[in-house]
Amino acid sequence: MSPRPASGPRERLIDAAQELTYSHGMGVGVDAILKAANVARRSLYEHFGGKDGLIAEVLRRSADEDTARYEETMRAAGEDPRARVTAVFDRLGEIIAAPGFRGCRYLAADLALADPAHPGHAITREYRRRVQDLLRDELDRLGHPRPEHAAGQLLLLIDGTLAVGATRTGTDPAASARELAEQILDAGR
Structure with a gap:
């Protein structure tokens, strides 16, 4: 997983979730997405309201x-x-x-x-x-x-x-x- 250069938390979350939900399914955990995106849980809720x-x-x-x-x-x-x-x-x-x-x-x-x-x-x-x-x-x-x-x-x-x-x-x-x-x-x- 390599996020796009200089991307912000929103884009990193989308990039990580796009890859992980395809490779591991829709049931992939939020923690795995947050870790791959290197963002805090707060960013998920601020940008998307949740998973x-x-x-x-x-x-x-x-x-x-x-x-x-x-x-x-x-x-x-x-x-x-x-x-x-x-x-x-x-x-x-x-x-x-x-x-x-x-x-x-x-x-x-x-x-x-x-x-x-x-x-x-x-x-x-x-x-x-x-x-x-x-x-x-x-x-x-x-x-x-x-x-x-x-x-x-x-x-x-x-x-x-x-x-x-x-x-x-x-x-x-x-x-x-x-x-x-x-x-x-x-x-x-």
């Missing part, structure tokens, strides 16, 4: 970063909507194969945050909506007859790919999901 507020901010930051990564992956694939969508699954294969991969942060959060009113749930829902909108836009460009429905199917494949990638090592769920995604894309022809 729930910190978790919500971590999810918000992560969602912004991950949405930008989806956009970057799609942009790098060129202008063809089909290539832009399938590039997402190729990128997921790379992510799953990378050291330290622990699955989908948002699925893990939804499962771990028992209180349905936890602010993190609204953030994970919004994140998934943003990703689905990106996919739907590409399906619209392809002229798919049911872009919203197909985008939901693609999002289901993404969630499943990340879950299987974390729980069944030695498999290649991204390649299988890419094949299924191609079938969804072809349904629009």
Whole structure:
């Protein structure tokens, strides 16, 4: 854990919590976060009101970063909507194969945050909506007859790919999901 240079207590808390909640789960203790961030407990309450507020901010930051990564992956694939969508699954294969991969942060959060009113749930829902909108836009460009429905199917494949990638090592769920995604894309022809 190496905090960003010259970052204040708020940023150090977010950095530490972002890393620890991914590597150790949402149940990571406040003391571990405070130690990794090298801040006093008071800073947690001043900046976030407690752990729930910190978790919500971590999810918000992560969602912004991950949405930008989806956009970057799609942009790098060129202008063809089909290539832009399938590039997402190729990128997921790379992510799953990378050291330290622990699955989908948002699925893990939804499962771990028992209180349905936890602010993190609204953030994970919004994140998934943003990703689905990106996919739907590409399906619209392809002229798919049911872009919203197909985008939901693609999002289901993404969630499943990340879950299987974390729980069944030695498999290649991204390649299988890419094949299924191609079938969804072809349904629009």
